Amino acid sequence: MSAVEYKFLKEKSVSVIGVPFNGGQPRTGVEDGPIRLVEFGLLNQLQEMGWKVSYESNEDIHSLRPQEDPDVLNLKQPRYVSAVTEHVSKQIYQSAKDGKFVLTLGGDHSVALATVSGVFSAHPNACLIWVDAHADINTPETTDSGNIHGCPVSFLAGIANDHPNFRWVKPLLKTNRLSYIGLRDVDDGEKRIIREHNIQAFSMHHVDKYGIGKVVEMALDHINPNRDLPIHLSFDVDALDPTVAPSTGTPVRGGLTFREGHYICEALAETGLLVAADIMEVNPSLADPEAVFQTVQIGCSLSRCCLGETLL
Numbered sequence: 001m002s003a004v005e006y007k008f009l010k011e012k013s014v015s016v017i018g019v020p021f022n023g024g025q026p027r028t029g030v031e032d033g034p035i036r037l038v039e040f041g042l043l044n045q046l047q048e049m050g051w052k053v054s055y056e057s058n059e060d061i062h063s064l065r066p067q068e069d070p071d072v073l074n075l076k077q078p079r080y081v082s083a084v085t086e087h088v089s090k091q092i093y094q095s096a097k098d099g100k101f102v103l104t105l106g107g108d109h110s111v112a113l114a115t116v117s118g119v120f121s122a123h124p125n126a127c128l129i130w131v132d133a134h135a136d137i138n139t140p141e142t143t144d145s146g147n148i149h150g151c152p153v154s155f156l157a158g159i160a161n162d163h164p165n166f167r168w169v170k171p172l173l174k175t176n177r178l179s180y181i182g183l184r185d186v187d188d189g190e191k192r193i194i195r196e197h198n199i200q201a202f203s204m205h206h207v208d209k210y211g212i213g214k215v216v217e218m219a220l221d222h223i224n225p226n227r228d229l230p231i232h233l234s235f236d237v238d239a240l241d242p243t244v245a246p247s248t249g250t251p252v253r254g255g256l257t258f259r260e261g262h263y264i265c266e267a268l269a270e271t272g273l274l275v276a277a278d279i280m281e282v283n284p285s286l287a288d289p290e291a292v293f294q295t296v297q298i299g300c301s302l303s304r305c306c307l308g309e310t311l312l
Helices: 030-039 040-048 078-097 109-122 154-156 188-196 205-210 210-221 258-270 287-307
Strands: 011-018 054-056 101-106 129-131 177-181 199-205 231-236 272-280
Touching: 011 030, 011 040, 011 188, 011 272, 030 040, 030 054, 030 101, 030 129, 040 054, 040 287, 054 205, 078 101, 078 109, 109 154, 109 231, 129 154, 129 210, 129 258, 129 287, 154 210, 177 205, 199 205, 199 287, 210 231, 210 258, 258 272, 258 287, 272 287
Parallel strands: 011 054, 011 101, 101 272, 129 177, 129 231, 177 199, 231 272
Antiparallel strands: none
16 A cells, blocks of 8 residues: 555546557567566556556557658658657546546657656646656757657757657746756767756766765755645666666666665655656567566566555
8 A cells, every 4th residue: 555645636546558669769679568567467566556547558559650751850750759649648648637647658768758748738837857877858950860769858848949740749848847867878969958958967977976865855856846846757767777677778887776766766756746657668578588577577666666655
């Protein structure tokens, strides 16, 4: 049972939304992340914690793939990414508007175009904590790869220039309501954007220097100083060290420990302000069965911590 009182929810109800999508990056397998988390028993685990659980699997989402999808302004598969994220954003908005906690299971991190758009449409004064090895704030001009999973924050914050496929994405995210935790692989163009827009960012250097407890406190002091705004957590499992969560598409050594990752979720849940969480980039095809099991297990435990599971 969870002892946390969630201040912005109408009832103890969670909408679990699976987004089996890989179009924001080139590796296959990440589309299987959501179903593996569900098969591991996540929905039952949340019910046992006292939550009323609804689930949308979006298994037919591949039907939104266009027959032709040429690169546009340097971005790959823009039509597909746009169609899927706009579709899912409406589901997320409706659940958030109904006063439910929204737990989104990815899929690659381009899905954040949907999650942040949906949650911030329902909670316009929300703030965002982005836990990731990568900043994902490239613009179409700065991205080297053209993979959209490295770009969602720039669209959500209104930093990216006009792109014909993403005009539906409104700049709902104010840069002073965004904080990064766990960065360690940031492109030069992204560093420039973070500096120019004065975005609060804690790299692994800061986690080493201050400890994870102080980092979370400083993040909240900046984006939610009075502790009265809804919080959306977007958690890419590659924020964790590859020894902790090996089965992900872009692992980078030197990441968060098992406990540091869980502490973030526990501490944000403890505020009672958390309204949504994304668990992204679990890719069951990129490791041996034991490593996949370990990563899926961690995806479930992070989810439970967001919904109030504690050690005591």
